[in-house]
Amino acid sequence: MWFFTKRLLKEDVRRLLSRYGNRDYLRLVKEGPRTESRGAFCRPIWIIPCADGQPQFEAMFSSITKDIHPEGVSLVHHVPLDHDHVWVAFDEDDLVQFVKCRVAHSTPLGLGYFLIGLHAVEVIDHSPLRTREFRQQTAACVENHPVDASGAR
Numbered sequence: 001m002w003f004f005t006k007r008l009l010k011e012d013v014r015r016l017l018s019r020y021g022n023r024d025y026l027r028l029v030k031e032g033p034r035t036e037s038r039g040a041f042c043r044p045i046w047i048i049p050c051a052d053g054q055p056q057f058e059a060m061f062s063s064i065t066k067d068i069h070p071e072g073v074s075l076v077h078h079v080p081l082d083h084d085h086v087w088v089a090f091d092e093d094d095l096v097q098f099v100k101c102r103v104a105h106s107t108p109l110g111l112g113y114f115l116i117g118l119h120a121v122e123v124i125d126h127s128p129l130r131t132r133e134f135r136q137q138t139a140a141c142v143e144n145h146p147v148d149a150s151g152a153r
Contacts, residue, residue, distance in 0.1 A: 013120040014070040041068045046089035057137040072119040080106030080114045098124035
């Protein structure tokens with residue numbers, strides 16, 4: 001029974017990440033079938049580190065994806081991730097999708113940047129309490145790091 005449940009969780013993750021990848025991909029190409037299994041999809045996300053299996057919303061930070069694949073997400077960040085697991089939050093206007101990911105690697109790129117690979121484990125239910133806590137923390141992050149009209153912080 002455990003195997004069956006785990007397989008269903010993987011399918012949920014693949015569907016969600018494929019939906020984001022396909023939607024972004026359609027904006028970039030002309031008519032015809034999609035031949036690549038992954039692509040360079042830059043989309044803003046939130047990374048929420050986990051400690052003892054629980055999300056640490058107060059430690060979350062924003063980032064930009066390098067690419068999205070049905071098996072996971074990669075991003076470039078200025079520090080390596082030293083957590084075993086993180087939640088990735090895809091923040092749409094009216095819906096927040098949380099995906100629990102295992103940190104697969106933090107590979108140095110040079111000049112102080114790291115390529116971070118995240119292997120998707122499961123889609124987390126979006127309970128109102130988690131969404132409210134997420135919204136409060138994102139508001140605090142934006143308030144503490146305002147962006148002016150030129151885009152500079």
